[in-house]
Amino acid sequence: MAARVLQQCVRSFARPSLRLCTRNVAVRATATPAVFIHRPLSFAAESPRTRLFGQSRISVGVFCRQYGDLPPLTLETIKERVMYVLKLYDKINPEKLQTSSHFMKDLGLDSLDQVEIIMAMEDEFGFEIPDAEAEKLMTPEEIVQYIADKKDVYE
């Protein structure tokens, strides 16, 4: 929440004369797949607010270089992807797998297996998980929470 508010603040510093629009926040929060070159009047999204300077439509600009990015993550998609990767692992029985099943106690896996699973998660989501925090992730639920924490999904 604070970060979304801060984003508005960045825009307010960039264009102090324009009024900001509240409904744009949801649009800007998702990663825009288009690539924009940084120009002084680059428009990232359209503003439904009218009435500024008597014109019918004014777009609020975002002074920020935009790059192509992946679709935004949600908790459900993270969970589905984690379970999918775990089901592909041959040492895990897919029927016995649940979000709360502990790797070592319920599924009977090794510490080396846990390292392999964490590496597979790193490859799936495309970012590194440091060793110190990786050795604490012992259930799929914890992995989902960790990824959601790192990627700011539903904060």
Place this chain on the structure above:
Amino acid sequence: MATTFPLCADASSLNPDRDKYRFYACLLRARFDENKNEKDMVKATLMLKAGEEEFWTNQHPQPYIFPDSPGGTSYERYECYKVPDWVLDYWHPSEKTMYPDYFSKREQWKKLRMQSWDREVAQLEAETLPGGPRTEALPPARKEGDLPPLWWQDVTRPRERPT
């Protein structure tokens, strides 16, 4: 166990296709599993050292680095858009009225932070080693009803992708 990470990362740089990487990772794993019941610690450390040297000589010249990792393509790319939270105090009231529920509670949060700050500093001073801290990891809250040290920075941290 810590050596499997770089070895598997190496295999994944050499074999970007998932199925070939899986094959070589399984071969590596089989080599580890042959010797996993070694009870003699001296022999085990010698094998570990030999494994590390083998990794060093055979490592990939351009290993794949994730975009957000140091040395990757988007490392610190969005750092300039991550605004600290004290900026919110400089907002105009008309802008603050756009988020009434947040700003109505913000003063209470700040008061809470003022109250818990002394206790956090005291805990950190008590728990830091004499030569200075060794890691960046912060200790958790030790007493009942206490907040973890430097919690404000974590709670009001900017998003990973601020735009």
